[in-house]
Amino acid sequence: MQHATGSRDTKAAIHQAALDLFSAQGYEKTSLREIAEQVGITKASLYYHYSSKQDLLRVIIGTFVDDVRQVMERSAGLEWSPEAVRELLGAYLDVIIKHRATGPTLMRDIGAVLAAIDEDLEGLIATSRAFQLWLAGPNPTVPDRLRAAAAIEAASAALSANLQAGEFTDAEIHATLLDATTALLARRND
Amino acid sequence: MQHATGSRDTKAAIHQAALDLFSAQGYEKTSLREIAEQVGITKASLYYHYSSKQDLLRVIIGTFVDDVRQVMERSAGLEWSPEAVRELLGAYLDVIIKHRATGPTLMRDIGAVLAAIDEDLEGLIATSRAFQLWLAGPNPTVPDRLRAAAAIEAASAALSANLQAGEFTDAEIHATLLDATTALLARRND
DNA sequence: GTCTATACCTTGATAGAC
DNA sequence: GTCTATCAAGGTATAGAC
Numbered sequence: 411m412q413h414a415t416g417s418r419d420t421k422a423a424i425h426q427a428a429l430d431l432f433s434a435q436g437y438e439k440t441s442l443r444e445i446a447e448q449v450g451i452t453k454a455s456l457y458y459h460y461s462s463k464q465d466l467l468r469v470i471i472g473t474f475v476d477d478v479r480q481v482m483e484r485s486a487g488l489e490w491s492p493e494a495v496r497e498l499l500g501a502y503l504d505v506i507i508k509h510r511a512t513g514p515t516l517m518r519d520i521g522a523v524l525a526a527i528d529e530d531l532e533g534l535i536a537t538s539r540a541f542q543l544w545l546a547g548p549n550p551t552v553p554d555r556l557r558a559a560a561a562i563e564a565a566s567a568a569l570s571a572n573l574q575a576g577e578f579t580d581a582e583i584h585a586t587l588l589d590a591t592t593a594l595l596a597r598r599n600d
Numbered sequence: 601m602q603h604a605t606g607s608r609d610t611k612a613a614i615h616q617a618a619l620d621l622f623s624a625q626g627y628e629k630t631s632l633r634e635i636a637e638q639v640g641i642t643k644a645s646l647y648y649h650y651s652s653k654q655d656l657l658r659v660i661i662g663t664f665v666d667d668v669r670q671v672m673e674r675s676a677g678l679e680w681s682p683e684a685v686r687e688l689l690g691a692y693l694d695v696i697i698k699h700r701a702t703g704p705t706l707m708r709d710i711g712a713v714l715a716a717i718d719e720d721l722e723g724l725i726a727t728s729r730a731f732q733l734w735l736a737g738p739n740p741t742v743p744d745r746l747r748a749a750a751a752i753e754a755a756s757a758a759l760s761a762n763l764q765a766g767e768f769t770d771a772e773i774h775a776t777l778l779d780a781t782t783a784l785l786a787r788r789n790d
Numbered sequence: 791g792t793c794t795a796t797a798c799c800t801t802g803a804t805a806g807a808c
Numbered sequence: 809g810t811c812t813a814t815c816a817a818g819g820t821a822t823a824g825a826c
Contacts, residue, residue: 436711437711438628438711439711439715517710518710518711518714519710519711520708520709520710521626521627521628521629521708521709521711522628525629552767552776553772553775553776556757556772556773556777557776557780559757559760560754560776560777560781561754562757563753563754563756563760564750564751564754564757564784566753567750567753567754570753577742578742578746582743582746583746585743586742586746586750587746587750589787590746590747590750590784590787591784593783593784593786593787594754594780594781594783594784596783597779597780597783
């Protein structure tokens, strides 16, 4: 049983308003006054629910970062094979596509996002590097590693602002990009 | 004949200090006070040389944006062919690699960069879209256009922070990414 | 436990004196 | 060309009302 009004609703309302405004105008261009105004409270009240503007961003992007990390970490216990590559790339694409809505905020304000992650950043970078290295295959050459980096970047194209127009379906994006990144990595054997 | 000191030097010194600080800490996290301090002048004096913080950023990234636009615009007068694709992608990679040093600033503060471009932004987006469409080939399907977007993204991997470590040479990056993006686009015929 | 009033410091920016 | 003084707006902190 929870109160029909009060803390819970306000906190959620702030979260929602922040997400909307960040997506529309970006993190830096959105002021706490705007957010508070939209919720119908005062700027100072935000600080009861969130300890800072960065904290607010951290909560918003939290699930995305966690999802990405989870997929990347799976590579640690998985033996490399073309099938395994296809599976992990597919899972990665699923995550990206799932969070397509948060995409604009994430892309536009990478700097702020990285700052918000902060303490986990080193770990995330290490995880990302490990994933990239795993993708490159056993005994990778320099080109292999470059291709792995390019493949991740290509998959992330699903977040790109150019695709936001709604002309592409999730299924199309998944199938096409999985195929494309797989083909890109396959140059390894040439 | 120019003064050994004065306007010219100060302006250049500001430019250099701003580039250094933006690269090291990002655009938003760098204050004009910091820049002025490093140059040895006062904050207000910056405004004699540059009309705003954005203006400073605009000058710094100016050549990069111009170079990119120039390459993309070449697609307008070029008939599509696999060879033409390879040529333009190569030119695009040349530009990206040439500006690798500015990469971190550009990637981290995309939002600020876009805001700084501002009046040219619509034109640049249109140019970028046209280039992407050209890359997709004649009578492109939906997957064709997705692959084109992915290819551009993959080529831009050359700017990625993960590659900054200096473990890759310009030539390696150029050759590998040109080959990889070409292969990615070639799925068109499958 | 939830929210407001108020004040503090930094920032980007402007005006005017030298 | 450079400085001092000043401004509005932003993020932040706290004391206290209910």
